[in-house]
Amino acid sequence: MTADSDDMARIDGQAVALPEAMARAVEILTSARQPLIVGIATDVAGARAALALGAVSGAVVDHVGSEATMSLVLPLQAVGGFVVTPGETRARADSVLVIGHSALQIMPDMAQALALAAPPPVAMEPGARRVLHINPGAMPLAGAELAEFTGLSPLALVSLLSARAQGHRVNALQATLTEGDRVAAWLAAAHYGVIIFNPQELGALAVEALFRLVALLNRTTRFTTLPLVPSASAETFKMVCLWTTGFPGRVSFVRGAPAYDPELFDAKRMVAHGEADVVLGIDGFGEGLGLPDHALAQIMLAPCLNGKARRPEVFIPIGQPGRDHAGVLFDAATGTLKAMPAAAATSRPSAAAMLETLRALALRKGGAPC
Amino acid sequence: MTLSLTLKSRPPFRLDMSRVVPHLLQGLSARALARLDVTTIRVPVPLGDWFKITGTPGSDLVICDACAQLDQVGAALQDGNIVVAGDVGRCAGAGMTGGHITVHGHVGSYAGAMMRGGTLDIMGNAGDHLAGATVGAVDGMVGGALQVRGSAGAWAADRMRGGMIVINGDAGPQAGSRLGGGTLMVCGKAGPEAGVMMRRGTLYLNEAEPLPLGFVDCGTPDLVFHKWLAHQLQPYGRSAVALARARLRRYQGDMADLGKGEIFLCAT
Amino acid sequence: MLTRLQGGRVIDPTRGLDERGDVYFEDGRIVAAPSHIPDVTLDAAGCIVMAGALDIHSHIAGANVSTARLLLPEAHRAHKARPATTWLGDIGFSAAETGRLYAEMGFTFVVEPAISPQQALHAHLELADVPIIDKGLLAVLGNDDVCLSLIRDGAGRAALADVVSATLAQSRALGIKVINAGAAAAFKYNLRGFSLDDVVPHYGVSSRAILEALQQAVMDAGVHHPLHVHANNLGLAGNVETAKATIAAARGLPMHLAHVQFYAYGREGARGFSSAAAELAATINAHPHVSVDVGQVMFQPTVTISSDIMRQFNGLGEARPRKGIILEGEGNGGGVVPLIYARDNFFSALQWAAGLELFLGITNPAQVFFTTDHPNGAPFTAYPMLLALLMSADLRDEWCASLPAEALALTHLPAMRREYSLNELAIMTRVAPSKLFGLSDRGHLGAGARADIAVYSDQSDRAAMFGKAKLVIKDGVIVVRDGKARADYFGRTLALAATPDATMVRRLEAHSQALYGINYASFDVPAFALPQSHGFEDIACRS
Incomplete structure (x- = not known):
């Protein structure tokens, strides 16, 4: 043409x-x-x-x-959830957790847009921002701490974190358990944490599990999520x-x-x-x-x-x-x-x-x- | 009194049968029956265009030569009997509060979704979201009894909070997911992620893909309850009785959530 | 074209009018009795004729309202199938339904009271799709870094007034609201409760300081509507003390307190939850510079939509159905939690009674505004019944008979025999709100006013009467006939013509870029962004 x-x-x-x-x-x-x-x-x-x-x-x-849209909409319609804007994440989040390999495909300039290398200006306590990237695949976030859970589906990963955050027993390999506890401890140490993810990569059920995890974390500290929309x-x-x-x-x-x-x-x-x-x-x-x-x-x-x-x-x-x-x-x-x-x-x-x-x-x- | 509907030919679009339940048909003339709107397309589609209608409306309804294009068959049924020869589409018996539905064929997705009472008996296979919750609803099935003689698709008993389901065949992935109460029995094999995000309630599985990591082994308790259960399960066929009588290993979970649900899995 | 509305009982408190007569209008405006013959005559015999009603606090548009729609598809679907019986059945869920349902009750102007400046364009786009009625919005300040920092740094009155002007201009708003001043910010620092003298961590600024500074700034910026305040401790037992302290904090200056029913609670009784509405009404009566709206509760399932995220988070456990959404933004954000107010529930019944006690206990109808805080206390479609309750002590007795006696015993409602007259209703729903927003051409039927007229056929069933107006005229156009609205007429969105200070705008640009990495102009509401059916009406600031 x-x-x-x-x-x-x-x-x-x-x-x-x-x-x-x-x-x-x-x-x-x-x-x-x-x-x-x-x-x-x-x-x-x-x-x-x-x-x-x-x-x-x-x-x-x-x-x-809408298939991508629905992986966020359906969990919200089922159990509700916690969401934050990118601007507030940049200003406030002292702990940023990125889950999965596709988040950076949707937001390639994440580190710069959210000023991840800089301390959050209005955070509770002055200090560097902690950034953790779980299962980054081929695109790890520059400057982030990394965690790898091989062989776990997104749902299993979120389940592991939810169970360990509550101190519940789970049926998993010791290595998985150790890594899960490390991340659970990381979550517990946040003052204002934001979890960034691509709802479609996780799937509706894992997103629902994630919202439940965030609700759980909010009993003691502050946590919310930044779902990325493709x-x-x-x-x-x-x-x-x-x-x-x-x-x-x-x-x-x-x-x-x-x-x-x-x-x-x-x-x-x-x-x-x-x-x-x-x-x-x-x-x-x-x-x-x-x-x-x-x-x-x-x-x-x-x-x-x-x-x-x-x-x-x-x-x-x-x-x-x-x-x-x-x-x-x-x-x-x-x-x-x-x-x-x-x-x-x-x-x-x-x-x-x-x-x-x-x-x-x-x-x-x-x-x-x- | 029985009203019989016989499908004349397979329609090229879906028909919405939600108005065709006994309590809504009482006293309707033959003409009014033929005019009942079952459309899902832009133009009105009267019942009489697609069905041969015989008999008188009463507590019993028979649908013959049914096909998967028929949605909402027996949805919101209050009492009476519906017998279907052939397959039906989505939401068969959804939201029913009483009465009996028997489908001599397969059913589509969301059969028995959010049902509160009555019995739904499916001779063939069921689609996804058996006894589940339609979008936005917090709970799936909360009461009544449901049996699938064949196999069920994914998400069987999703968000169920009460009642009893027996699947004599296999269940797809996520059987009993987000279960908040009630009992699901799979006499064949359950797919992956059975019981995932389960809070309360009970699953009986003859065989299963590896359970989600949030289920922990609690040994093989010898429960008197299961002997009583086996007796109660006689109407649901030999496979159900055999499962209740088998040596069962108990798992508690899903530890990712409340963790007060239990899965009884056949110990091999 | 000259139209005569003939032979109705014309109620216009601004002119002390309550008598049979004619109303004339031409080219969208009311005109004095003319010398020439009208082109059209509309028969209003046996009808009550008033100016179109105004609602100053109703959540009808914006991100939080759309989040409520998102959260509850089942409510909306159930409604379509069985409109009369199902929950949220008449919430007016889409923009189009909102305008239609309001118009059919004789309302011609509605204010959406809680829009984050960052969400202003979204809100205006929604409002543009609300037919028939005129609209306006309040922008939310007081939990944002700009205000908190300026107050902390003692930047002075002028700076804060400049922020108010810049925000009004950018958001195309009619006024400013502060929601649980400082609490949304404090919640982000993990505080779970927040009172008037509590201090926002990191900033060291108290809720009282925010309130006082914004109240002054709103006056300094020439906004007609005084600061619109959603106070601390909404819904909590004993919070009448908060309400009284907030009124005292107004220091004799104008202030508007929103949905005060939710602050009319004491700690009496076995459950430690009682109505303190009488006490609150007495305080309001003694402070004529303060105006309030009620936020009446009516018995039905609804959804609460609020930018008081601390309160909404704390209320998640009471959600029915069991779900809710908490959104956090640069300032307040919002929380959406569905709720059921039931007749047989002690707390619901007490809240219902406390609201009516306020309506009946506040003596000046120009000081108390008619709201349910839609949809937080009830959907606005409950208005006709609420008006009927205000007009009949017998009707209230009927309702009371079916409510838990334990709840009513903790209120003064059963003994209150006051009945609102039509004249008082006209003051409350027409005259006072137009004055509160400085809209001199609304709320009355004098020459020069907008031809926004509601005509109700006079019947003893007041709920039926106010539910479906016989005629509604908007800008001289008949938009409702026999209770049915036409959907193809669009009103305007009123916005204050505020002039931003260029230096402050540059400062805000730099701030937005530094803190959020976002161009300040991203949140502009340019005319090209809005549909053709939309038009702004600029309202001059107070000089």
Whole structure:
């Protein structure tokens, strides 16, 4: 694909005028038995518009990153938890525990961003920050103390620490036990500790176990966690979906009012079971749609056509938020939403503008389910 | 009085059967029955489009030629009997408080989830999260009796707090995870991480992958209770009785959590 | 287009009005009786006509509210299936529902009272999606390093006032709230309790010092609304002493105490927990410079959303269902803990009675504000019933009959026969709140006011009457008809037009970079970030 070709809307690969492509997209969407809106790698406005389009078209709406999102959401919904912002970690944490190999992949500049080498300025007692990295794999955090638990799953690791923190017996090799006790003692010596991890690497159950461990530690000292989110657009979508529908994602508007089911409204599952007959994909950041290879998005909104993917019936070019146009996105550095002006403004329309037009057209066609 | 529903053909989408339970059907005319909405897609799907409906609504409901597209069969059942010939989908008997459901086939995920009473009898296999908790719920099954003649998927009895489950076959990973009470019996083999994060309650396992490290060996106590239990288990079949009669090694755990649960594992 | 609202019983305490009459409006404003013929006439015969109501303290948006949504999907789902009977069934969980439900009760302005400056953009984005009503927010200060350091270093009044102005300008807020001053910071140093004269470790600053400094700074910065105070020791037995000490700490200057019902407890009785509401009401009556809102408890399951993280952490054990989330941020953060207030529960019944005692015991309706601290005492959808309870001693007797006698014996409620008049309700929910925020064109129906009007069909069932307004007019547009709201109208977000001091902004930038490694401007709320349906209305500071 040349850059030029990506500026044109297309039907079956043929460049067409935008209104024609929009009309076809609405035709496909409103005649669907069960439409699915996926990807949704976009900004706040795009997420909002995707949900609004979902509501009028009776669609199921699922973000490509929701599998990662759910490994944090499900434990929070089950037992709750403790979370802190990156800024407060940097200012306060005298003890930082990083678990797993992928944390640094998500946050490669962790040492610098959290000023790990410097003493925490507002800590209870002046002194250097203690940093411990457990199971770092090939990417140990520079300057950190290391601990290795081979052969233990993340869940078993957290279980070991929880049991030893309570002084409970466990069934483990002596070497594992010794190392576990060392880490348990390290945890107990913290004044304000923060555990950094990638929820997806640990898995929902280990994250739940970790929140229970943190609750336990908070009986005597202060501890919290900094879960790292791999996709800014996934976190953005989660936040918008919460205030729009009351739910964190994987919602269906089939019956008008939103319904939430992380298993049933998993786009990948629905496609695999043939439960969705029309897929509308939004990919402002090249995150893909996360669907099986055979799956076809009939309607695709993206800055460019991915040469490898199968060709959608309708392609609608959009800009990238924060580059082609201004937008609001989750910002990992602050842990909240941040306004981003256009870094290199172009005339490419936003996903929100295109989705809002589709919604207006669908409404005019009487596509509303109720 | 019995109402019979026979599925005409396998629908290309899921059907939501939550409105099709005896206490909601009392007094409905044939026309009203045929109009019951079972849709999960954008357009209304009336019951009569997919089922041949015969008989009169009463305490008994029979569903024939069922398939895995049928969700919520017998969900929130209060009393009466439901007999299903064929498979069903998700959430069979979920949240039921009484009555009896028998499925002559397989069930999907979340069968008997959060059930509070009654009996659920599954002749075939069960999917994941048998008797578990749907998202956001703190507790899974809290009462009643559930039997799976075949095998169960992952997370069987997850977050269960009361009641009795017998799986005559195998159980997938994390059987009895986060258990807070009640009893789960696996007469075949339990997958990895059985009983993980268990707080209270009891698992009986005929065979298991290595238990989580939070379970500590407490020897092989000879409990009179197990003789009584074996007697009580006769309706659940020979494999259940045999497991209760076997020499059982007791493990306490999960020490990562409260550590007041127990696993009885067949001592080989 | 001139519209006449004809023949209703018009209640407008600002003009001493309670009589049958007409109200005219044109181009979104109330106008005096005109000489020309109206284009449209709306019939209000048999109706009560008031200005739109204002709610000064209701958690309707922001990170903590969304965390509550995240924590409790089961509540929301249960509601959809069985709306009338299930818990949290009417909490108004999404932004769209919030605006609709408020409007249908005749409310036209609501303040979200607890937004961390770092979360302001998120909150404004949510508020922008709340339809119909006007909105505003309070920014939270007092547990953050900037304030604590300045107070410790004796930086002086001007510096703190500059911080207040800069925060208001950046967060686009209407006022400043302090939440358990110093306690959120102290909790991070592992303190588990915190009173007015306790000192934040590391900073050596007392809660009282923070309170006094911020109270002064808010006045110096020209904020209409006095410092909005969530005091120490919320919910604890004997905490009436804290409330009285906090009122004394106001030193005769304006201060607003939030949800005082949660501070109206003594230590009498077998359980060491009693109502001290009478004592607190008497103190409030004796201090006219202090205003309060009640935070009434009503019997139903709910979720508590608070930036008082020390209190929320300590309350985790009482969570029903058994789960909760504690978020810590650069200042306060927030805690979300679900709770059940039950009729047959001693503590719930006592809290319910204490709240009503305050409403009935505080003599000046302009000094006590109508809140449930949504959703902490009850969802705002409980308002109509609460209004009915205030208006009828008999109705209160009916409720009392089903409550534990042990609890009621520790209150004065059964003996209190006062009944609020419609005029007093209009003062409490219309006149006083608009004055508290310096909004001269709201809360009344005089010429020049915004055409924000609630029309209720007069019926003896006051709960039904206030639950579904017959007509609600917002900016001259009919937004509710026969209790049903249209969803396609959007109000504005009110923000104080504060002018930040450039030197202080540079200082805050340097501080943010040094302490947090974050650009201060990351937390800006630029107009381009908000949807087109959104508009700010700038409110001039007090000169």
